Amino acid sequence: MANPLTADQLSRLDAYWRAANYLSVGQIYLYQNPLLKQPLSLEHIKPRLLGHWGTTPGLNFIYVHLNRIITNRNENVIYITGPGHGGPGLVANVYLEGTYSEVYPEVSQDETGMNKLFKQFSFPGGIPSHVAPETPGSIHEGGELGYALSHAYGAAFDNPDLVVACVIGDGEAETGPLATSWHSNKFLNPAVDGAVLPILHLNGYKIAGPTILARIPHDELRALMIGYGYEPFFVEGDDPQKLHQIMAATLDTVFDRIRSIQRDARENGYRERPRWPMIVLRTPKGWTGPEQVDGKQTEGSFRSHQVPMGAMSHPGHVEILEQWLKSYRPEELFDESGRLRPELAELAPKGERRMSANPHANGGLLLQPLAMPDFRQYAVAVTKPGQLEAEATRVQGLMIRDIIQNNPRNFRVFSPDETASNRWNPVFEVTDRCSTAEILPTDEHLSPTGRVMEMLSEHQCEGWLEGYLLTGRHGFFSCYEAFIHIIDSMFNQHAKWLKVVNHIPWRPPIASLNYLLSSHVWRQDHNGFSHQDPGFIDHVVNKKAEVIRVYLPPDANTLLSVTDHCLRSRNYVNVIVAGKQPALQWLDMPAAIEHCRQGISIWDWASNAGDSPDIVLACAGDIATLEMLAAVEILWRELPQIKIRLINVVDLMKLQPTREHPHGLSDDEFDALFTPDRPILFAFHGYPWLIHRLTYRRNNHRNLHVRGYKEEGTTTTPFDMVVLNDMDRFHLAQDAIRWIGTLGEAGEAVKAKLQAKLAEHQTYIREYGIDLPEIRNWKWSGWDAIRAEKPE
């Protein structure tokens, strides 16, 4: 239908849009006089103007048209604002439909409230200038660009009735993550998932320069969208009256298309990937704003990006602003008391259909705990430490498999094609990789209903998972350790979101963001130096302690316990680092549970010191633990007079003082473990200085010596990787002797012997390409067995 809106509908819809625009401009500029009851003067204007006008009228335009669709069809829609700079627009709409005052009653729907709404924006003690956790209806912070569409798809998975409208700015469209996120349509199943409606908003300019997609020919843009697998609809122009009709007609068509695709798949079963609709909306930047300021084009130019008129004391600027505000004819929009006129207010959807009050945009409201299996059933049967080998993440995979099976609609796993590589293969007993693209007979474990989301884009995995969590579901991201840095900045944004949300009472907690980092630095000997980086932990601990948790389980049973804990937690980011290769197992399940409960503890079976150790040997991380335990046995064999205490750390944040992290040990507890004055040798999975950074305030820090990864590595053998970084058993045993310092000639002789072992290792690997048999076949003997070897 060419012109679906009657004159009255058009007029009211346009008025509602003008109301949103008026409130947006008011937020950016006004300190007082919200209804312009007095002639506008400098004193009514904020002394410092902060905000982004350029994208805002377009965001408002889309919002009011979505309101129409929701109301007409009782649709279930949420709104993701890629151009999150347009905060005032979203806040304006949330206020117009009443949600704002419900959540923040002091910002009432009257003149006083409107004045508060205006003043608080970008103001100390007020609200951020961007779309933020404080904005009802938002699951997407207006911070770093690139993730809008990934979040949108994440929100749509397993929400069959939901339509996620996602506005993508043409600036954001230039980012890498956004450019690949269009391909998410190869993972969306119309039979079981909701729909995503991408709206590419071309307003032509970024901060200062033009955008790429606004400057390619129409046919090329159409080809690009078709190439991405969409059916593009173009809504272009600058005359609001015409654009309202075109937008309304287009949205009618697009929602028909979406529902028809879904109906077909739901009635007839999934057959082939549909060509989902998307919209290209081309409107001027700063649309309806001042055409010119100081003789320079402003509407339709980069000069509208932030505040079109900065210096309000400049002659004529107050007048331009007044004229601009009045161009929306506020007297037609709000009554004398400042309330939106009822014939406009009724255009907004009601209750939870309001995009600002849709519970999907406040996922904690919908969150259901996972149906968790008893993790103890997957226990590796450890009868004595260090005898049996197991692949920790494969054992974890059994648990993940059953969680997938128990929770068929609210749990997914995400990985850049590394689910199998990281040994979660058991999940393929109950599900597949997800693909709605072509599937060939030779493919394995691939189907349109798979729960394993694999795309070779860490950005996509992270973005999808965030969208899934923020809408109240659960998930797990498994990744190669080195390449998780690809989403460092996405993690930042999510951690910041959680930190803020912790102080917003109307946002109940959501499921934690869980990372498994495997294929880690010590077992990337086959891929070499470029695949070796344990620094994500360093990055993570910079964020607020209240949202950050880091776990380094040394074996399979501890990994199971940690996994169970993390999947039950809320509003955290949990980082778990665990190996995938066959490795010796240390703790039976009861011991593992107790060790994880404490987070850090003395392993008595690997200690012979009682209350007065000569040295404390500490370790965190599977390979660090292995090498330290092997070093313990070397010391026991060679210098049995040494009294050793061995400490293992699962929960890294235990090392920080209590005042820095809620998990932190008190200083007394720390001293009880690490002693106030004995030397400490610590083998750490990651960069050694991280341990210093966590412990520099501890009493015994001056005696702490840490070995870890120091950026040495290449394609070599597994054991050579630890040797290259001085964290192997031979170096550690030498270190222990050095730091004890009182072993005299006996100690020197042992050090020389260990140095010879290192030389033997070098010679051997260069000849045979594999590690010495004594390294490959090493198992734990224990104090009694070693003592028995030398019965005096």
Added chain:
Amino acid sequence: MANPLTADQLSRLDAYWRAANYLSVGQIYLYQNPLLKQPLSLEHIKPRLLGHWGTTPGLNFIYVHLNRIITNRNENVIYITGPGHGGPGLVANVYLEGTYSEVYPEVSQDETGMNKLFKQFSFPGGIPSHVAPETPGSIHEGGELGYALSHAYGAAFDNPDLVVACVIGDGEAETGPLATSWHSNKFLNPAVDGAVLPILHLNGYKIAGPTILARIPHDELRALMIGYGYEPFFVEGDDPQKLHQIMAATLDTVFDRIRSIQRDARENGYRERPRWPMIVLRTPKGWTGPEQVDGKQTEGSFRSHQVPMGAMSHPGHVEILEQWLKSYRPEELFDESGRLRPELAELAPKGERRMSANPHANGGLLLQPLAMPDFRQYAVAVTKPGQLEAEATRVQGLMIRDIIQNNPRNFRVFSPDETASNRWNPVFEVTDRCSTAEILPTDEHLSPTGRVMEMLSEHQCEGWLEGYLLTGRHGFFSCYEAFIHIIDSMFNQHAKWLKVVNHIPWRPPIASLNYLLSSHVWRQDHNGFSHQDPGFIDHVVNKKAEVIRVYLPPDANTLLSVTDHCLRSRNYVNVIVAGKQPALQWLDMPAAIEHCRQGISIWDWASNAGDSPDIVLACAGDIATLEMLAAVEILWRELPQIKIRLINVVDLMKLQPTREHPHGLSDDEFDALFTPDRPILFAFHGYPWLIHRLTYRRNNHRNLHVRGYKEEGTTTTPFDMVVLNDMDRFHLAQDAIRWIGTLGEAGEAVKAKLQAKLAEHQTYIREYGIDLPEIRNWKWSGWDAIRAEKPE
């Protein structure tokens, strides 16, 4: 021309390809018996098999066809291997054309050398399994995926004769950075730049799953490439004989097209963006490898990704390998001595036309120093500290402007649309933003010859710049501080490359990678919490000290000196953090130069302690310096008996011990500055614990107290940002009193007064939205003036 190859040409070209494939398989598997002179047995095979076969035959196929084009047309081509896993293929070709033996003479072109070539691959003491710095002809590490095409375009800028052939794996094509890098063609000028030939290699599978682009319909893929602005050519099949003809014909066409586009632009001037050609090459994964292993399809399947047969002791596997190797008919390829037969060897290009010996792939060979202006000419005329305001980065922009002008062909600046926002506006006096897309009359500073590379993708900026540097040119990346984390992982890969290159004698140094981080954490009060993150420094210092430098110039003149230093340096990553807002200036140019030379020094004019301070006040970063100096004056006014030493740090790595970083102070030097026993209060630009991590081994570390960013922030005033993080002058002065500890009631009274100031600040900003006039207008008075205020 349908079949451009004669039967003889086809036969020899195929033989050359087989030779490359033979050598590739040999590298992955063989320990001995390189020419199969004896029947193959288990002892000839490496005990541990590491490598990636899947992509290798395709890479070899492209390589030999490019050789043909280079030889036939005397083209100047380098080869970027997106699927860097295919290391054996590149090494094989480098060896075949003789470069390998020139660089590594022990790997000679005979049976002994071939045996070494085979054994060293993925072997301890040998070479990495991926394309790496050790691989001649490479500027692109086979590590993290996503940056091949960005590197390729970076290499092509300002290299008019060069064609950069860039193979993009269909796995890599799923990454965000790669997905947006196709748009680089909107920045390539055929009149002055070289060409990039993207070759999208569809072999269908990643590690375990299928790829997206291999599973969309042919028309959709074509539309996608057209949408990206290319003219796609399809080369598809699995019959080598047919594919050779198609590939040869396609490359002839494609190179004709490239040269015709360039000729037109160079003869007639640049008119409009050309539609550059690109190739889609679809061949089976593991092409020419075993069709089946253990009854499962291998060629054309994900099972070819790494080593098709892992367990060689498995019955039949040795036979499959022998049959596979023999299928290349090595006896036709190599003579008895193991040398490539002369009729094949002559197919390779000669001298520097060999892609492995092209100097563009070893940029240090081509590097010319920048023609540098005297940075002192831009000096801000500081006559007394803390009186004059200047925008540091705008002053730096004057220098950058002149460097652009002095170096019109080998220096560019890169930024995600933030060049102007970061105040480098002066550059637009001499150049423009670069765009070869549509330009409108309303655009400012935009042209196809602009030297400012702006795309809203930090990945692109970084990738282009890396490609530009690696081919022997210079550049600067300016970025918002918070969002530089987007390229954390790219930085990792580049830093690792440099670390390795430092130990490769045949790779001369290249220009350093320079970052300006501005719009930093303390002046993102208008954008709010999501834009606040100073943690890139923390990330950077985890990499090898020998390649990392971090600078925090406190004002414009120090920024100029640091900039000069960084642009003259080689093989480093230099991170410079500097503010863009008007800020008080401290040092005149001679003092700035001396301060930067030392990297850290006592500011005598802000000290009154002589040799025995009561407290050392240290600062690093412009805002930290401002607040600390303001605190000094508070203390001088309120408690003039306090003896203060003020230290400023420009070169952050000075804080580390000499043994950890080449710039580090000795312990004696550190003690001379920071004293062995006086309290130290440190105001730091970034996360406070970074200072602890750098200094935990220093004698006086126990007395060190650091203030910095602790993840508190929102949209507020500039001064409130420091207040929220306890790094403002009022907090700092209170801290100083606390840590001196001997000031008794006088001290307590001052602390109470300062606490009242903080309350006053709170009240004021919530009312007015701007900072207290005394904060906004504060200037440095100095000891003498303050003393004069109270003449007893």
